[in-house]
Amino acid sequence: MKILITGSSGQLGGSLCHCLTERNEDVVGLSRSLGRCKDLLGISAFRHIPIDLDDPNPKLGQVIDNGPYDAAIFLAASVSRESDSNGNQSGFNVNVKGHAQLLEALGQNVKQVIYGSSVTVYGFQTQQPVGEDCQTFPRSDYAATRLAGECILEFICRKRGINWVALRIAQVYGPNSPDHLVLYKFLKHTFSGKTPVISVEPQTKRHYLHLEDYLNGMLAVLGLSGHGVFNLAGPEAVSLRELALQAMKSAKMEGEPIVDESQPGYSLEYSTKALENATGFRPQISIKTGLQMEAKRLYGPHINDRAP
Amino acid sequence: MRSTILVTGAYGQLGRALIHSLGKSGHDIIGLDRLPGDNNQFIQCDLLDDDLDDLANRKWDVVVHLAGDISDPQLSREAINSVLPTNVLATIRLLHAIRNCATQVIFASSISVYGNEGVPVPYRENQPLHPNSLYGSSKAAAEKYLSYHDLFAKTCVLRIAQVVGPGTPDYIAPIRMVQAAKNGENIPLFCTDATVRDYIHVDDVVKAITSAIRLQVSGVFNVGSGKPTKLAHLASHITQLAGVRLEQTHPVPKVPECAMWMSIERARKYLFFEPTWTIERFVEEEIRGA
Numbered sequence: 001m002k003i004l005i006t007g008s009s010g011q012l013g014g015s016l017c018h019c020l021t022e023r024n025e026d027v028v029g030l031s032r033s034l035g036r037c038k039d040l041l042g043i044s045a046f047r048h049i050p051i052d053l054d055d056p057n058p059k060l061g062q063v064i065d066n067g068p069y070d071a072a073i074f075l076a077a078s079v080s081r082e083s084d085s086n087g088n089q090s091g092f093n094v095n096v097k098g099h100a101q102l103l104e105a106l107g108q109n110v111k112q113v114i115y116g117s118s119v120t121v122y123g124f125q126t127q128q129p130v131g132e133d134c135q136t137f138p139r140s141d142y143a144a145t146r147l148a149g150e151c152i153l154e155f156i157c158r159k160r161g162i163n164w165v166a167l168r169i170a171q172v173y174g175p176n177s178p179d180h181l182v183l184y185k186f187l188k189h190t191f192s193g194k195t196p197v198i199s200v201e202p203q204t205k206r207h208y209l210h211l212e213d214y215l216n217g218m219l220a221v222l223g224l225s226g227h228g229v230f231n232l233a234g235p236e237a238v239s240l241r242e243l244a245l246q247a248m249k250s251a252k253m254e255g256e257p258i259v260d261e262s263q264p265g266y267s268l269e270y271s272t273k274a275l276e277n278a279t280g281f282r283p284q285i286s287i288k289t290g291l292q293m294e295a296k297r298l299y300g301p302h303i304n305d306r307a308p
Numbered sequence: 309m310r311s312t313i314l315v316t317g318a319y320g321q322l323g324r325a326l327i328h329s330l331g332k333s334g335h336d337i338i339g340l341d342r343l344p345g346d347n348n349q350f351i352q353c354d355l356l357d358d359d360l361d362d363l364a365n366r367k368w369d370v371v372v373h374l375a376g377d378i379s380d381p382q383l384s385r386e387a388i389n390s391v392l393p394t395n396v397l398a399t400i401r402l403l404h405a406i407r408n409c410a411t412q413v414i415f416a417s418s419i420s421v422y423g424n425e426g427v428p429v430p431y432r433e434n435q436p437l438h439p440n441s442l443y444g445s446s447k448a449a450a451e452k453y454l455s456y457h458d459l460f461a462k463t464c465v466l467r468i469a470q471v472v473g474p475g476t477p478d479y480i481a482p483i484r485m486v487q488a489a490k491n492g493e494n495i496p497l498f499c500t501d502a503t504v505r506d507y508i509h510v511d512d513v514v515k516a517i518t519s520a521i522r523l524q525v526s527g528v529f530n531v532g533s534g535k536p537t538k539l540a541h542l543a544s545h546i547t548q549l550a551g552v553r554l555e556q557t558h559p560v561p562k563v564p565e566c567a568m569w570m571s572i573e574r575a576r577k578y579l580f581f582e583p584t585w586t587i588e589r590f591v592e593e594e595i596r597g598a
Contacts, residue, residue: 057389089397100388101389104385136452136455138453141400144455149449150452155444155445155448158440
């Protein structure tokens with residue numbers, strides 16, 4: 001298969017480029033800089049095209065010349081800059097217009113589009129777990145432009161008869177994840193001998209997705225025909241208390257986490273049933289296993305292997 | 309209560325009619341448009357290119373966002389580069405500017421967000437959106453972005469049917485048919501019985517907007533005639549009024565043969581909205597006034 005991936009320099013795009021080149025697929029990565037794909041240079045199955053989708057008129061000729069593509073996977077995203085005095089222009093440019101221009105330029109030279117959207121489009125929900133047909137309540141410029149992008153790109157795909165998948169991806173953890181995630185804060189605390197602190201109501205749930213499950217979810221939708229919107233999240237959501245206790249267990253720390261209920265919390269739990277029904281894919285890495293993997297990866301020397 | 313109301317797209321068809329109507333109500337109305345204005349109750353500003361700090365440094369009771377590109381071009385690179393910025397980015401920039409200083413935002417969306425192929429009629433506000441044009445998808449995208457603004461203000465989306473009245477472009481079917489009849493020409497029948505549309509008079513749209521302001525509502529509302537109009541019936545109605553004949557055109561109908569019309573039960577219930585015009589009355593007045 002020949003696959004185009006935007007945002008190839010980032011965590012999600014970069015890891016997917018690695019995964020697909022290892023599987024001997026032809027990969028064309030699109031991003032401003034090489035980023036996480038530096039080590040793929042020289043591998044014949046991989047080609048990088050430097051393009052900034054924030055550019056008002058990106059030069060797309062080289063992308064078209066390298067086609068046609070079996071799939072285009074859109075993972076380039078502009079992270080919110082809410083402080084911009086005139087709105088987050090690059091959020092619109094990248095998440096909406098840049099990809100629309102790219103898709104338009106590709107014409108019939110692509111069979112499928114997979115759009116990396118985000119579960120943040122749902123915002124707060126009273127009903128959990130959240131299914132794809134729930135009304136969306138984006139709470140950030142990022143989420144709102146992702147949602148706007150879904151609208152425009154789905155339309156272009158429908159008009160052109162291109163297969164379409166919007167994947168609403170949960171917070172990914174695993175190698176190269178941002179260390180501000182509460183899961184990493186807990187691990188950092190416990191492995192430096194400090195009791196983790198939960199600053200919201202401790203039964204508040206978080207729903208993560210391990211990088212490996214993310215990659216397998218992507219592979220599952222690759223080549224899917226028709227149009228669909230699917231959540232992609234881990235096997236289960238986890239309460240912050242449970243997450244803190246697991247982090248303590250990894251570091252062989254006894255007791256209970258400190259609870260400082262200064263902020264109200266809201267639970268996030270997403271249903272992945274629709275994805276399973278369409279593809280048979282089920283996420284495999286429980287948060288317990290995933291946290292152990294991360295503890296071992298980050299603090300390996302301090303941790304003994306446990307029997308499963 | 310005297311309110312300060314910003315109206316974007318002040319020189320458009322809806323903007324002119326709305327400002328005219330609100331002007332009689334004793335509110336402070338500020339119009340905004342790209343084109344230069346003729347009084348001091350006006351801001352000349354391009355929502356895409358200009359600095360919007362002036363909008364952010366005021367207090368708005370209501371912002372009515374009507375500015376947008378209403379042309380409905382075929383999908384192309386040029387269309388993407390014009391329609392998406394005008395209908396989506398300008399909305400994002402406006403909302404960002406007024407984030408902390410507007411109490412209610414009313415957004416003029418369109419019946420086109422529903423799409424038409426295989427979509428059940430009448431359209432209802434809670435059904436999924438499958439826009440079938442770049443224009444429709446740009447309005448749907450702007451609506452989605454507006455849902456984020458719920459955190460900062462009451463937001464109200466009005467999905468408006470095809471507007472008729474002063475300022476409606478000539479290419480809209482009833483106007484085209486009226487023009488032909490007025491010239492004593494036979495009316496080309498370019499559609500079948502299955503072609504159903506939804507027309508609303510600009511005065512009725514203005515009524516819906518002023519209700520939304522007065523009642524300070526938020527939510528999504530269809531604003532249309534509340535009934536299906538068969539284009540073929542309208543055409544024969546016009547021939548009778550004008551004493552001309554229908555002329556079967558061939559080969560193919562120029563408009564999609566689908567039914568497009570909206571339920572207005574929500575607007576009836578929450579905006580006490582009831583259209584006062586019908587498309588039949590509109591074409592009658594147009595022809596008699598010839």
